[in-house]
Amino acid sequence: MSRLWKTLSQHIVAPTQLNLEQIPGLLVPFRRSAAIRRHAAAVIIARVQFISALFALLVPLWSLVDLWVFDGATAWSLVGLRFVSAAVFVILAWPRELSSIRPYAQAMTMLLCMLLVPPLFYLGSVQIIDASALDPWQQLVVRLYAFMPTIVLGGLAIFPLTALEMLLFSLPVLAAAGIGAVASGAELALEQQGAMLWFMLMMMGVAMFSGMSQSHYMESLVQKAMTDPLTGAFSRRSGAEALELMFRLAVMAGKPLTVMFLDLDRFKAINDGYGHDAGDEALRTLVAHLRRTLRRGDVLVRWGGEEFLVILPEMPADQLPSFLARLRDGGLGLRPDGAALSASIGIAECLADGADDWQKLVSIADQRMYAAKQGGRDRAVLPDGTMLALGFSTAAG
Numbered sequence: 001m002s003r004l005w006k007t008l009s010q011h012i013v014a015p016t017q018l019n020l021e022q023i024p025g026l027l028v029p030f031r032r033s034a035a036i037r038r039h040a041a042a043v044i045i046a047r048v049q050f051i052s053a054l055f056a057l058l059v060p061l062w063s064l065v066d067l068w069v070f071d072g073a074t075a076w077s078l079v080g081l082r083f084v085s086a087a088v089f090v091i092l093a094w095p096r097e098l099s100s101i102r103p104y105a106q107a108m109t110m111l112l113c114m115l116l117v118p119p120l121f122y123l124g125s126v127q128i129i130d131a132s133a134l135d136p137w138q139q140l141v142v143r144l145y146a147f148m149p150t151i152v153l154g155g156l157a158i159f160p161l162t163a164l165e166m167l168l169f170s171l172p173v174l175a176a177a178g179i180g181a182v183a184s185g186a187e188l189a190l191e192q193q194g195a196m197l198w199f200m201l202m203m204m205g206v207a208m209f210s211g212m213s214q215s216h217y218m219e220s221l222v223q224k225a226m227t228d229p230l231t232g233a234f235s236r237r238s239g240a241e242a243l244e245l246m247f248r249l250a251v252m253a254g255k256p257l258t259v260m261f262l263d264l265d266r267f268k269a270i271n272d273g274y275g276h277d278a279g280d281e282a283l284r285t286l287v288a289h290l291r292r293t294l295r296r297g298d299v300l301v302r303w304g305g306e307e308f309l310v311i312l313p314e315m316p317a318d319q320l321p322s323f324l325a326r327l328r329d330g331g332l333g334l335r336p337d338g339a340a341l342s343a344s345i346g347i348a349e350c351l352a353d354g355a356d357d358w359q360k361l362v363s364i365a366d367q368r369m370y371a372a373k374q375g376g377r378d379r380a381v382l383p384d385g386t387m388l389a390l391g392f393s394t395a396a397g
């Protein structure tokens with residue numbers, strides 16, 4: 001029994017274990033990081049396109065049933081409605097690029113459009129079909145159409161959405177079901193519609209649970225793929241992606257964007273004197289110290305071995321001296337012998353340096369970092385060429 005529990009907890013529960021910090025990101029979209037939102041958007045758009053392509057074929061095909069079951073005018077009106085719906089699905093399925101600026105808004109718009117088609121088709125069918133004189137086959141088809149909003153609620157389960165999004169997407173679908181029921185002459189009494197309402201709420205609950213667990217699983221994978229396992233900082237690849245986007249946004253908005261290239265001083269001596277594990281520990285300590293000084297929107301990237309890139313959005317060049325003073329006060333941690341870690345820093349800023357692309361910005365910061373090393377280490381070179389002595393090795397940290 002204990003072996004069974006161990007296997008269950010190791011292989012089933014553990015990989016999906018939640019920590020408290022992750023819960024808000026599963027409940028509301030604005031607590032998700034930009035990177036997770038972008039990945040969720042890519043997944044949602046791919047799924048919307050796949051389902052839309054499928055429906056663009058299946059929806060017109062069902063016209064055969066309409067033509068077989070209903071009489072002339074009713075049947076052709078339904079067929080017309082089907083072709084309008086299919087046209088919307090074709091537009092949604094059409095290949096398109098993920099928006100580089102607003103991928104999440106693009107995904108939400110496409111999903112909303114796709115989800116609205118079946119309930120609107122249902123509402124349209126209620127207007128077209130005269131419910132007072134139906135033969136048994138027609139009644140069956142009408143009942144099937146009435147299931148459309150419920151099917152949409154169940155279909156939400158395949159999207160990695162937060163609880164709030166599930167709720168917001170479900171509300172118009174529930175409203176369409178209610179309006180359709182009234183329009184087809186049904187009484188909106190709990191004892192009449194209670195079973196259907198219960199079924200829809202169950203579908204909503206299942207979709208919500210499924211969406212949140214997909215989001216959590218996706219977040220764990222993305223987090224692993226994006227971060228450096230030793231320090232938890234962004235990996236070079238994901239850091240470059242983030243910088244590319246941040247650079248584009250800063251240029252569009254005409255706002256400053258600063259990159260700081262930081263290279264630990266005499267790091268090899270730690271490895272040589274105290275071993276690789278001590279070197280690893282120094283890198284972890286450095287990242288923990290940097291995080292204390294950085295703001296929420298700043299991005300810390302491990303660019304290579306003991307080189308780090310810090311992306312500082314909306315940090316104008318004139319605020320850099322006070323930022324560096326705070327960094328110095330916070331320190332970078334200690335070497336194994338108890339001395340303070342120090343670093344050489346090169347800083348570039350997109351407005352002050354007139355960089356055309358992010359690669360140029362990084363290259364300028366890198367050259368300035370080398371100038372700081374040449375200048376004697378434990379220094380920073382600013383965008384105006386000033387070299388500042390940082391004093392990490394003399395300050396307490």
Ligand SMILES: Nc1nc2c(ncn2[C@@H]2O[C@H](COP(=O)(O)OP(=O)(O)OP(=O)(O)O)[C@@H](O)[C@H]2O)c(=O)[nH]1
Pocket residue numbers: 230263264265266267268269271275276277278279280283304305306373377
């Ligand atoms: N422990 C550890 N060492 C690493 C890691 N990545 C790179 N290094 C080591 O970092 C050292 C970098 O050495 P150098 O480029 O000579 O730089 P330095 O000793 O800091 O000298 P300066 O930069 O000139 O001050 C090399 O010995 C690498 O093996 C890592 O993940 N862990």
